[in-house]
Amino acid sequence: MSPTQTAQLMNGTGLARRIIEETAARAARISQRTNVVPCLATVLVGEDPASVTYVRMKRARCAKAGITSRHVGLPATTTTAELVDTLAALSQDPGVHGILLQHPAGEHIDERTAFEAIAPEKDVDGVTMHSFGAMSFGLPGFVSCTPGGIVRLLDEYDVDPAGRHAVVVGRSAILGKPIGMLLLAEDATVTYCHSRTADLSAVVREADIVIAAVGRPRLIRGEDIKPGAVVIDAGYNPGNTGDVDFDTARSRARLITPVPGGVGPMTIAVLLAQTVDAAARQLGVQGR
CATH class of the missing domain: 3.40.50.10860 (Leucine Dehydrogenase, chain A, domain 1)
Structure with a gap:
């Protein structure tokens, strides 16, 4: 990517709208x-x-x-x-x-x-230990909604994690840890970073895929983004500010999520889709 180019925005709002439309059609079929x-x-x-x-x-x-x-x-x-x-x-x-x-x-x-x-x-938000275990072992269950939404975004923009170095900044039980497991399942090499990571910037610079999920505004600086990397900002801080310094990171990344309008809408879309999945299973009908 040349210095004059800017990253393509990953439109979570548009993709979430389509998922909700598909979910509404599935819910209607179940109801019928x-x-x-x-x-x-x-x-x-x-x-x-x-x-x-x-x-x-x-x-x-x-x-x-x-x-x-x-x-x-x-x-x-x-x-x-x-x-x-x-x-x-x-x-x-x-x-x-x-x-x-x-x-x-x-x-x-x-x-x-x-x-x-x-x-x-009924754990359609994917917050129980059962759900995390099932997700980690690739067994049937529900994924944590924000990580599930991130994976859907990567799929939408043809980002194949296989063989890529994914750096996850954050280790929460419902975001950081599960997204790392989902990326690992897609054959990414995953590094978890957190508040005690030594020289965070140096680790981030090696990432092909950056997942920022720590809840600290503009923690990830643009100069630390590897040219051509994919940047997923799952942080949301006061003032519609993410965990990534968007303006500087956009000049180096290939793809980047805006805040708002990136990961947030996807979280709700996955929640609703998984609710319909749960209803289909409990009612014993095809949910597709």
Whole structure:
């Protein structure tokens, strides 16, 4: 890539729209065959403004995809045990096909314990240990939605991870770790980086594919991007700022995701697609 060129933007908004349209068609076919509409239950503890907005947006997307949404709002004082009881009840409810616990659920909540109360067949957000294990071993299950969306974006832009060096900056249980496993399954050589990585810049410079998922604004600088690399910015920070310094990175990368409009829309699209997958499996019908 010459110095005067800029990277092609990876349009997550457009791809997500197509996935939701396909999901709506699948949901309609399921409803016609079973008289049951796929249902996603959203659970929110407290009234954090950002979380309220995210849940409202997800429910609006459900409506566009022909999916029923059932919202369970719990007070901020809800205990871990009470949250576990709520999630267990939804797991046993045959009218609910997928469950989303909006996180963070609060500092007083043991989120791992809460996540594990979600039945694996309804874990459409891919947050349980069962889902992570199934994904890591290539077994049937649900992937974490943001990593799943990233893989769909790479496929859309004909990025084959096989033989490529992928550097994942971040090691969270629902983003960093699972995207690394998904890329490994596609024969990439994967390096995980984190807050204790020595000379992060030097590692990033070797990457053919950069996944920024650490939640620190503009941590990845443009001068650290290998010319022609693919840059996926999964970070979202105040002021619509990602983890990558977009303006400088765009002059060196071949492909790059914008923030917003890149990874974010894909996360919701995968959530809805997996909800319809879950409904199809639970109802015993073809979901395609």
